[in-house]
Amino acid sequence: MNKIIKIFVIFTIIVNVINGLAFPKHDELESTLDGSGSFPAQWFTQTLDHFNFQNNQTFQQKYYVNDQYYNYQNGGPIILYINGEGPVSSPPYSSDDAVVIYAQALNCMIVTLEHRFYGESSPFSELTVENLQYLSHQQALEDLATFIVSYQNQLKNAGHIVTIGGSYSGALSAWFRIKYPHITVGSIASSGVVHAILDFTAFDSYLTVAGGPECTSALQAVTAAVEKEYFAGSSNQQHIKQILQAEELTEIGDFFYWLADSMAEGLQYGYYDELCYPLIDAINAGTTGIDLITLYSNYTINTWGKVLGTPDEYSTAWQQNITYDPSKSADRAWWYQTCSSLGWFQAAPSQNSIRSSMVNMTYFQTHCEQLFGEGIWPNVNAVNLQYGGDQSNPLLNAAGSNILFTSGFSDPWTQASILKSNYPDVEPSIMTTCRKCGHCVDLRGCPGGCDLPNNLDQVRSYSLKLIATWLNINN
Ligand SMILES: *[C@@H]1O[C@H](CO)[C@@H](O)[C@H](O)[C@H]1NC(C)=O
Ligand SMILES: *[C@@H]1O[C@H](CO)[C@@H](O)[C@H](O)[C@H]1NC(C)=O
Ligand SMILES: *[C@@H]1O[C@H](CO)[C@@H](O)[C@H](O)[C@H]1NC(C)=O
Ligand SMILES: *[C@@H]1O[C@H](CO)[C@@H](O)[C@H](O)[C@H]1NC(C)=O
Numbered sequence: 001m002n003k004i005i006k007i008f009v010i011f012t013i014i015v016n017v018i019n020g021l022a023f024p025k026h027d028e029l030e031s032t033l034d035g036s037g038s039f040p041a042q043w044f045t046q047t048l049d050h051f052n053f054q055n056n057q058t059f060q061q062k063y064y065v066n067d068q069y070y071n072y073q074n075g076g077p078i079i080l081y082i083n084g085e086g087p088v089s090s091p092p093y094s095s096d097d098a099v100v101i102y103a104q105a106l107n108c109m110i111v112t113l114e115h116r117f118y119g120e121s122s123p124f125s126e127l128t129v130e131n132l133q134y135l136s137h138q139q140a141l142e143d144l145a146t147f148i149v150s151y152q153n154q155l156k157n158a159g160h161i162v163t164i165g166g167s168y169s170g171a172l173s174a175w176f177r178i179k180y181p182h183i184t185v186g187s188i189a190s191s192g193v194v195h196a197i198l199d200f201t202a203f204d205s206y207l208t209v210a211g212g213p214e215c216t217s218a219l220q221a222v223t224a225a226v227e228k229e230y231f232a233g234s235s236n237q238q239h240i241k242q243i244l245q246a247e248e249l250t251e252i253g254d255f256f257y258w259l260a261d262s263m264a265e266g267l268q269y270g271y272y273d274e275l276c277y278p279l280i281d282a283i284n285a286g287t288t289g290i291d292l293i294t295l296y297s298n299y300t301i302n303t304w305g306k307v308l309g310t311p312d313e314y315s316t317a318w319q320q321n322i323t324y325d326p327s328k329s330a331d332r333a334w335w336y337q338t339c340s341s342l343g344w345f346q347a348a349p350s351q352n353s354i355r356s357s358m359v360n361m362t363y364f365q366t367h368c369e370q371l372f373g374e375g376i377w378p379n380v381n382a383v384n385l386q387y388g389g390d391q392s393n394p395l396l397n398a399a400g401s402n403i404l405f406t407s408g409f410s411d412p413w414t415q416a417s418i419l420k421s422n423y424p425d426v427e428p429s430i431m432t433t434c435r436k437c438g439h440c441v442d443l444r445g446c447p448g449g450c451d452l453p454n455n456l457d458q459v460r461s462y463s464l465k466l467i468a469t470w471l472n473i474n475n
Contacts, residue, residue, distance in 0.1 A: 039064050039090050044150070046116070048123055048134055050142035059116070059123035061143060063151075064091035066110040069103045075157020077471050079103055080148050080184070081112040082165035082172045085334040087119030087326055088112060098443045099164055102464050106473055108162075109155065113147050115140055115169070117333045119326050126322045127329055129372050132336045137383075140172060145180050160471050166190040166440035167413065168342075175387045178400040186402035186470030188463055190440045193416040194389030194405075196342050196380035199361055201349035202415040203264070208352060210267045210410040210438075215276035218283050219263050219354045222296045225289055226259060227356055240290070244297045246311035248318075253363035258314035260346070260355035262304045267410050270436035270446040274303040307447075316370050332371065339368035343378040344416060391418060401426035402470050404463060408441035409433040428466070432459045 041062050048057040070076055081092055081099050091112045092099035103110050114121040117135045124131040144163075152158045161184045165173035170192030177187035208216040229236045230252075241247045241255070249255040266275030282295050300311075312318055319332045338344055345364040348355045368376055383389070390396040405418040409431060421427040434454035436446040442459045450456050468474070 062114040066091035070109040076107040077159040082169040084169035088114040160185045164188040196383035198343040203346040206412040218279035256356040256358040343380040405429040406442040408437040410438045
């Protein structure tokens with residue numbers, strides 16, 4: 001497919017939104033320049049259960065190749081760009097995308113595999129608990145290994161493999177290198193959440209750092225105003241749900257979790273200006289109560305709702321739907337991954353919380369039970385034991401090599417990643433700093449560009465230098 005890629009400009013926004021962890025959202029953030037039509041989907045026959053040789057079932061897993069920078073004559077390295085919890089519609093191709101920048105500099109092939117149970121790579125048409133047993137990060141890592149070795153073998157002159165991923169797939173990228181040092185020479189783990197945490201109160205606590213004191217108290221004022229109306233009787237409750245266009249959130253926990261996540265994602269994805277400034281100004285001007293909630297709804301409807309999500313995906317009913325739908329089922333699939341294994345339940349901290357105390361561990365436990373029945377609850381210690389992502393426990397340090405952990409200053413997921421490695425020589429880390437520098441910022445930049453000053457270029461140069469070193473290329 002050695003051809004010039006046409007870039008089509010389309011103004012529609014691809015909505016494929018996942019709550020909680022959401023790196024796939026970059027599809028929408030970068031969707032103004034969409035050349036995805038130039039890359040045909042390809043299919044790999046994948047083993048359903050890598051851990052049971054008596055089961056020979058297979059399924060079709062989607063992948064994409066971007067060979068614009070690869071020289072078939074001379075061969076070259078392969079970047080395996082790892083996807084996480086969402087549909088994939090193209091390989092990285094935009095010139096603002098760090099993967100493309102690195103591939104261009106080092107003449108790499110870019111290959112990307114959709115994660116099982118997301119997009120068009122679901123083995124089943126129904127996400128029953130029975131079928132979901134095959135959805136795990138362990139199976140996902142085996143998928144990647146099986147796929148990339150097969151791909152590398154059929155590509156003439158293929159060189160070494162480097163993995164890159166962001167968020168959950170950043171963790172997969174680090175874990176891939178730890179598990180398969182014979183297949184890959186190095187890994188970039190952008191906002192790589194390698195530490196599985198059950199009661200993840202640190203997430204909300206970090207939002208107060210990312211938001212700073214003024215935005216923190218503005219967001220707390222919004223939460224308090226919403227709580228006051230919510231508990232003032234059912235007609236007040238209906239009224240504010242109408243204002244916020246969140247009427248489908250009939251369960252109290254779903255509603256307050258959505259409210260909290262809409263705030264968190266504003267900071268996490270670099271929308272500080274749209275989220276914080278109007279609220280800070282209004283509060284300084286004495287705005288309270290319904291007026292403040294109405295102002296907040298302008299953010300959830302016109303900023304968050306346009307690029308990041310819709311309230312209905314947060315409802316228990318939506319997530320209980322077992323019928324597989326490539327554009328809707330990611331919520332259920334991702335909840336299964338958190339409820340069965342990874343945790344990261346963003347409960348309200350007891351002090352200085354931005355979110356309502358209705359977002360608590362009882363809510364998450366009940367929610368997992370409502371979606372998957374009793375007994376589906378994560379053993380996060382098992383995950384940390386497997387790969388060693390817990391820096392606070394000297395016995396569970398990550399100890400891979402050639403893994404670069406990158407992070408963004410305003411990203412609350414930093415609290416589940418590695419910011420200061422215990423092994424800086426083999427597992428270095430670097431942070432991109434600016435107000436809008438959020439989740440996976442080094443890979444995709446900030447919406448509308450990062451505010452100044454920032455060190456995005458330095459972080460990318462550093463990453464590129466390391467990749468070249470792993471590949472033994474003098475760059
Ligand atoms: C898969 O296993 C079943 C029974 O265990 C067997 O009948 C079938 O031929 C196998 N299929 C393949 C493709 O190996
Ligand atoms: C926890 O949250 C649930 C709703 O999500 C609420 O009913 C309950 O009162 C909360 N518990 C505490 C101790 O705040
Ligand atoms: C509502 O949000 C839009 C989009 O961010 C913004 O342009 C507009 O100024 C906001 N209106 C108010 C009253 O804050
Ligand atoms: C479940 O999802 C399917 C596929 O999107 C949809 O057609 C169906 O109406 C949904 N069922 C309910 C009860 O919402």
